[in-house]
Amino acid sequence: MGGVARRATAISYVRKQPGRHVLLLDAGNALFGQRLATESQGQVIVEAMNAMGYDAMAVGGLDLSAGFEVLKQRAKEASFAILSCNIVHLQDDTPLFTPYVVVQRNGLRYGIIGVSEPDVANAPELASAARVADPMQSLQKYLPELQQQSDVIIVLSHLGLDEDKAIAQAIPGVNVIVGGKTRRLLQTPEMVGSTIIVQAGYDGEWLGKLDVTIAAAGKLVDPQVDIIPLGPEVADHPELAALVARYNQLYPPPTPAAN
Amino acid sequence: MQRHVLPAPTSFTKATRLLLLTALVTACSGGATGGPAPTIVPVAPSRPSPTAARAAPPTALPATPFQGQARLTILYTNDTRGYVDPCG
Numbered sequence: 588m589g590g591v592a593r594r595a596t597a598i599s600y601v602r603k604q605p606g607r608h609v610l611l612l613d614a615g616n617a618l619f620g621q622r623l624a625t626e627s628q629g630q631v632i633v634e635a636m637n638a639m640g641y642d643a644m645a646v647g648g649l650d651l652s653a654g655f656e657v658l659k660q661r662a663k664e665a666s667f668a669i670l671s672c673n674i675v676h677l678q679d680d681t682p683l684f685t686p687y688v689v690v691q692r693n694g695l696r697y698g699i700i701g702v703s704e705p706d707v708a709n710a711p712e713l714a715s716a717a718r719v720a721d722p723m724q725s726l727q728k729y730l731p732e733l734q735q736q737s738d739v740i741i742v743l744s745h746l747g748l749d750e751d752k753a754i755a756q757a758i759p760g761v762n763v764i765v766g767g768k769t770r771r772l773l774q775t776p777e778m779v780g781s782t783i784i785v786q787a788g789y790d791g792e793w794l795g796k797l798d799v800t801i802a803a804a805g806k807l808v809d810p811q812v813d814i815i816p817l818g819p820e821v822a823d824h825p826e827l828a829a830l831v832a833r834y835n836q837l838y839p840p841p842t843p844a845a846n
Numbered sequence: 847m848q849r850h851v852l853p854a855p856t857s858f859t860k861a862t863r864l865l866l867l868t869a870l871v872t873a874c875s876g877g878a879t880g881g882p883a884p885t886i887v888p889v890a891p892s893r894p895s896p897t898a899a900r901a902a903p904p905t906a907l908p909a910t911p912f913q914g915q916a917r918l919t920i921l922y923t924n925d926t927r928g929y930v931d932p933c934g
Contacts, residue, residue, distance in 0.1 A: 588932055589926075589929050589931075589932050590929065590930065590931040590932045591929075591930050591931070592931065594923070598921055601919060601921060604919075606917055607916075607917040607918065607919045608916060608917065608918045608919070609918075609919045609920075609921065610918070610919070610920045610921070611920075611921045611922075612920060612921070612922045612923075613922065613923045613924060613926070614922065614923070614924035614925075615924065615925070616924065616925045616926070616927055617923070617925075617926045617927070617928070618928060619927070619928050620927030620928035620929070621927065621928035621929050621930065621934040622934055623928070623930050623934070624927075624928025624929075624930065625928060629928075631930055632926075632928060632930070635930065647925070649927060649928075692918075693916070695916060695918075697918075739918070741920070745924075763920065765920065765922045765924070766924065767924030767925050768924075768925065770924070770925045785920075785922060786924055787922055787923055787924055788924075788925070789924070789925040789926070789927065790925070790926060790927055790929045791923060791926035791927075791929040793923075794921060794922075794923060795920075795921065795922040795923065795924075796919060796920075796921055796922075797919065797920040797922065798917065798918070798919050799917075799918050799920075800915060800916070800917055800918075801915060801916045801917070801918055802915055803915075807918070831930050831931055834930070
């Protein structure tokens with residue numbers, strides 16, 4: 588199950604469907620973990636996400652496993668936004684990463700804000716330069732200005748499902764929370780009031796798909812979730828397959844020791 | 847880290863599954879035995895910049911203004927943890 592080449596094929600297929608706006612988002616812990624990703628310091632993942640056309644991702648703890656300078660370099664290479672509103676400089680509480688982004692699709696403005704887990708504070712180098720501010724307070728700090736610029740508000744959260752529900756209960760006006768960390772495969776959306784919460788498992792084995800109707804600015808109705816399994820029935824996207832092959836040449840897998 | 851055992855997804859609607867299966871050619875990493883090449887639409891090259899001020903250009907959708915109702919699809923992933931292929 589899984590793999591960026593299969594994911595790209597499924598994404599391309601959905602993008603071909605007419606009459607809808609499409610956003611492609613990630614809730615964090617994307618860049619590190621497996622051999623190629625770690626050896627390339629996340630470059631293979633950023634390049635793959637660029638090719639797939641991601642709009643934004645949140646910073647998870649794993650994304651900082653090579654240090655925040657490496658992640659800031661990856662953010663410069665990314666054609667999507669790497670977001671966190673609550674990882675802030677020690678000196679002045681300004682955010683290290685872009686807190687939010689506004690993406691336009693055919694006249695509609697989608698405000699997307701990222702929020703990171705407190706565990707991020709354990710990342711290498713981070714403690715000497717930055718701290719993780721309270722997620723709820725940070726969201727409440729930035730959301731008013733984001734709401735002024737947006738028709739729909741989406742939170743990319745690497746906090747976990749319980750915390751996502753708490754956000755939905757405490758902060759009005761959040762339309763969608765794309766969550767992570769707890770690695771839940773939510774086959775139907777969790778609804779807290781009118782806030783839609785989704786999460787799509789782990790390790791890239793599934794692609795989550797949320798379809799909603801925007802009845803008016805800030806009003807989303809009829810949410811439908813499809814969890815698309817990325818099994819062998821999904822063909823590899825040739826561009827992404829070539830990318831992975833290229834990185835495997837750059838960082839060849841270890842060969843078994845000769846006897 | 848312990849992996850949770852999850853049930854097979856069931857909410858992937860039959861219509862979507864059929865459409866995907868129609869559009870996609872079955873292939874797997876070990877299937878280098880030939881078969882028809884998949885019909886792939888290149889991913890859109892235009893992406894939003896990571897700043898609030900520079901919004902994304904629209905995708906290939908028709909440039910019709912928002913008239914009070916629209917359909918939005920959010921594709922999403924989380925905790926992909928550096929997996930580039932099914933093996934790692």
